[in-house]
Amino acid sequence: MRDTYLVGAGQSDYGAFPEESYRSLFRTAYEATVESAGGVDADDVDEAYVGTLGVGGRQLGLSGPAVTEHVGLRGVPCTRVENACAASGYAIRQAVMAVRSGMADLVLAGGFEVMTDSSSEATKYWLGVSGETAWERMSGTTFAGVYAQMADAYMREYGVERESLSRVAVKNHANGAKNPQAQLGFTCTVEDAESAPAVSDPLTLYHCCPTSDGAAAVLVASEDAARSFDERIRVAGVGAASDRVGLFQRDTYTGVPASTDAADAAYGAAGVGPADLDFAEVHDCFAIAELLAYEDLGFAERGDGARLVDEGVTDLDGALPVNTSGGLKSKGHPIGATGAGQAVEAWKQLTGDAGERQLDDPKRGLTHNVGGSGGAAVVHVFEREDAPEPRGAGAGRGEVGR
Amino acid sequence: MRDTYLVGAGQSDYGAFPEESYRSLFRTAYEATVESAGGVDADDVDEAYVGTLGVGGRQLGLSGPAVTEHVGLRGVPCTRVENACAASGYAIRQAVMAVRSGMADLVLAGGFEVMTDSSSEATKYWLGVSGETAWERMSGTTFAGVYAQMADAYMREYGVERESLSRVAVKNHANGAKNPQAQLGFTCTVEDAESAPAVSDPLTLYHCCPTSDGAAAVLVASEDAARSFDERIRVAGVGAASDRVGLFQRDTYTGVPASTDAADAAYGAAGVGPADLDFAEVHDCFAIAELLAYEDLGFAERGDGARLVDEGVTDLDGALPVNTSGGLKSKGHPIGATGAGQAVEAWKQLTGDAGERQLDDPKRGLTHNVGGSGGAAVVHVFEREDAPEPRGAGAGRGEVGR
Numbered sequence: 001m002r003d004t005y006l007v008g009a010g011q012s013d014y015g016a017f018p019e020e021s022y023r024s025l026f027r028t029a030y031e032a033t034v035e036s037a038g039g040v041d042a043d044d045v046d047e048a049y050v051g052t053l054g055v056g057g058r059q060l061g062l063s064g065p066a067v068t069e070h071v072g073l074r075g076v077p078c079t080r081v082e083n084a085c086a087a088s089g090y091a092i093r094q095a096v097m098a099v100r101s102g103m104a105d106l107v108l109a110g111g112f113e114v115m116t117d118s119s120s121e122a123t124k125y126w127l128g129v130s131g132e133t134a135w136e137r138m139s140g141t142t143f144a145g146v147y148a149q150m151a152d153a154y155m156r157e158y159g160v161e162r163e164s165l166s167r168v169a170v171k172n173h174a175n176g177a178k179n180p181q182a183q184l185g186f187t188c189t190v191e192d193a194e195s196a197p198a199v200s201d202p203l204t205l206y207h208c209c210p211t212s213d214g215a216a217a218v219l220v221a222s223e224d225a226a227r228s229f230d231e232r233i234r235v236a237g238v239g240a241a242s243d244r245v246g247l248f249q250r251d252t253y254t255g256v257p258a259s260t261d262a263a264d265a266a267y268g269a270a271g272v273g274p275a276d277l278d279f280a281e282v283h284d285c286f287a288i289a290e291l292l293a294y295e296d297l298g299f300a301e302r303g304d305g306a307r308l309v310d311e312g313v314t315d316l317d318g319a320l321p322v323n324t325s326g327g328l329k330s331k332g333h334p335i336g337a338t339g340a341g342q343a344v345e346a347w348k349q350l351t352g353d354a355g356e357r358q359l360d361d362p363k364r365g366l367t368h369n370v371g372g373s374g375g376a377a378v379v380h381v382f383e384r385e386d387a388p389e390p391r392g393a394g395a396g397r398g399e400v401g402r
Numbered sequence: 403m404r405d406t407y408l409v410g411a412g413q414s415d416y417g418a419f420p421e422e423s424y425r426s427l428f429r430t431a432y433e434a435t436v437e438s439a440g441g442v443d444a445d446d447v448d449e450a451y452v453g454t455l456g457v458g459g460r461q462l463g464l465s466g467p468a469v470t471e472h473v474g475l476r477g478v479p480c481t482r483v484e485n486a487c488a489a490s491g492y493a494i495r496q497a498v499m500a501v502r503s504g505m506a507d508l509v510l511a512g513g514f515e516v517m518t519d520s521s522s523e524a525t526k527y528w529l530g531v532s533g534e535t536a537w538e539r540m541s542g543t544t545f546a547g548v549y550a551q552m553a554d555a556y557m558r559e560y561g562v563e564r565e566s567l568s569r570v571a572v573k574n575h576a577n578g579a580k581n582p583q584a585q586l587g588f589t590c591t592v593e594d595a596e597s598a599p600a601v602s603d604p605l606t607l608y609h610c611c612p613t614s615d616g617a618a619a620v621l622v623a624s625e626d627a628a629r630s631f632d633e634r635i636r637v638a639g640v641g642a643a644s645d646r647v648g649l650f651q652r653d654t655y656t657g658v659p660a661s662t663d664a665a666d667a668a669y670g671a672a673g674v675g676p677a678d679l680d681f682a683e684v685h686d687c688f689a690i691a692e693l694l695a696y697e698d699l700g701f702a703e704r705g706d707g708a709r710l711v712d713e714g715v716t717d718l719d720g721a722l723p724v725n726t727s728g729g730l731k732s733k734g735h736p737i738g739a740t741g742a743g744q745a746v747e748a749w750k751q752l753t754g755d756a757g758e759r760q761l762d763d764p765k766r767g768l769t770h771n772v773g774g775s776g777g778a779a780v781v782h783v784f785e786r787e788d789a790p791e792p793r794g795a796g797a798g799r800g801e802v803g804r
Binding site: 001048053054057058059060061062064065066068069073074075076077078079080081082083084085090093094096097098100101102103126127129130131132133238240241242243244245249257258261262371372375376378 | 403450455456459460461462463464466467468470471475476477478479480481482483484485486487492495496498499500502503504505528529531532533534535640642643644645646647651659660663664773774777778780
């Protein structure tokens with residue numbers, strides 16, 4: 001199996017940009033990616049994968065070629081990949097596969113979404129049809145409603161207070177405030193989060209990510225192709241898994257089995273465990289999702305995830321910083337861009353380009369991208385070539401910050 | 403690069419099935435695929451790719467996992483792939499890549515579409531947003547309109563009469579009449595086609611494929627995994643290419659450059675040329691598309707494609723039978739299923755399971771699947787293991803039937 005590397009990564013700002021189109025946002029992300037790679041000749045790009053849910057339906061078919069032609073990659077095979085909010089996490093996985101297959105040496109993977117120009121009713125429709133449509137949506141349940149059920153079940157089962165959810169928001173806003181590309185780049189307090197209007201009890205406005213416009217991309221290269229770039233970050237492991245699309249159809253309300261399965265596959269492929277990670281970007285579409293991710297990804301035992309945020313373990317200066325970018329909560333969540341945007345943060349941290357939120361010489365990080373409420377998940381482990389020998393798959397499982 | 407094989411392939415009937423859902427149609431295709439493979443343990447399936455445009459928007463996000471969970475492949479990483487009408491042709495290509503990458507040994511690739519339960523206005527919308535939306539769609543141009551422009555340009559440039567387009571319809575209906583799974587399984591005459599109502603001049607109703615419900619799938623295996631199956635068909639070559647999405651943006655109205663690029667890549671990978679093929683399934687969404695395909699795929703020189711259908715070269719008993727299944731024209735065109743359905747026909751012909759339309763011991767065939775009016779194309783070459791040594795890439799280029 002051929003080794004694969006990130007050789008560039010970049011994104012547009014996330015936010016509400018009425019003057020931009022999906023194409024112009026993707027172009028911004030592409031240009032940032034090319035710049036981060038120290039320049040790329042379009043003729044050298046063999047293949048492209050583009051993730052988008054297609055919110056708004058403005059270019060529902062062939063939106064992959066529609067954006068790659070716009071950035072000058074005319075003729076390059078381009079495939080749109082979709083797994084709801086995990087679309088571009090899967091796009092990166094396809095790029096890794098393309099390189100490993102020997103069918104490509106340099107592959108663009110990215111994603112985009114334009115959400116803020118639709119009415120909230122329209123956005124609810126476009127997001128709703130990414131949930132389970134036969135029962136969940138028809139019963140009127142939105143994604144906020146699904147995650148509220150998970151939050152309620154988690155809080156009851158483990159005796160967790162809503163303040164822990166609020167601390168996720170506080171942490172991620174604090175990080176996002178150091179990220180000039182974040183949509184909600186302001187800080188907030190536990191009191192702000194607690195007193196905000198309810199969206200779906202127990203979740204308040206501050207426990208929910210915003211709707212966002214944005215695009216992000218990475219360049220994935222074979223070992224040979226990577227040699228001609230200034231910087232390269234190894235894709236140490238990739239894992240993906242699916243599950244039943246509806247929360248009510250799954251085995252648990254207090255975990256996302258697809259995340260665990262994807263993480264196990266990625267850890268196994270990389271030969272690493274949670275103890276080997278210096279940071280993680282996890283899918284915090286709602287605050288509860290970050291606490292579940294701590295447990296699904298093996299950072300904490302079941303029911304012990306809230307401790308990590310309560311004790312500051314996942315703060316920027318904690319033992320395992322999580323969502324240094326601000327996460328979906330503060331940086332924003334343009335559906336199709338999110339997975340690639342997480343990899344952009346991993347690239348920035350590992351190449352020392354994370355500005356005010358830069359960690360102290362991190363060597364290895366993880367990204368975790370979820371589709372829907374857990375119908376699909378994909379996990380990547382990225383590492384510098386000078387990363388220390390890992391302690392091995394399973395190392396530190398459930399023990400982060402202990 | 404690991405060798406890859408089809409080890410099973412099957413489809414639902416194509417047609418209008420108000421009593422079926424996208425899930426039930428996909429299940430039918432999956433069960434037919436498993437049966438053709440002589441049985442498959444769901445636990446042995448490592449990965450899945452599902453193509454759909456999502457016409458009707460009933461499960462717009464996560465429709466991949468939504469159908470794979472329904473057939474019992476819970477947990478298996480599943481990715482939705484979309485390139486408009488080439489969605490499942492690309493899904494098969496991703497399955498081949500997954501096997502070649504070493505990340506999977508047995509992969510399901512398929513697709514589905516449900517189109518007949520939407521109003522024709524709604525269907526026009528869902529198809530329209532797979533064309534170029536900024537100008538083509540906004541000017542009111544439908545896909546029939548785009549292909550009518552191609553037909554008009556082709557007929558003028560090469561002095562071709564509309565009767566040649568009608569002969570494509572006559573041939574494909576004759577083949578479809580021998581295919582019990584075809585949607586329009588009746589024969590027609592040149593007179594029927596010529597006298598039918600105009601859809602977009604010069605195209606009449608008989609020059610256009612129907613809207614269809616249906617699903618199709620294949621199983622792609624590594625060489626090792628293929629050994630445990632009764633029959634296996636080698637994936638000798640794969641090629642894909644993109645182009646600008648709008649016809650008016652491309653270099654020619656009388657050809658589809660992405661098809662030529664995809665075919666060149668597939669021929670090169672397989673080391674074969676048109677002279678090495680025993681049959682082909684090509685993307686005849688409109689009759690003109692089949693004539694252009696003859697030229698884009700190198701069966702005939704530019705302007706000489708009409709001769710192949712005029713002289714019967716591509717008839718079931720001709721030198722190079724094309725669309726033995728009935729093609730999109732007669733068999734039907736459930737968007738996301740079409741590419742996989744073409745591979746199902748290749749499988750049936752190469753395993754001797756094509757019933758009344760069975761060719762005499764064919765050894766090697768090609769499938770050609772186009773997205774939109776040529777924004778994407780994908781070509782596969784399939785062959786039996788006892789196929790004769792090919793004459794080589796380029797062999798017989800422009801000379802079929804000479």
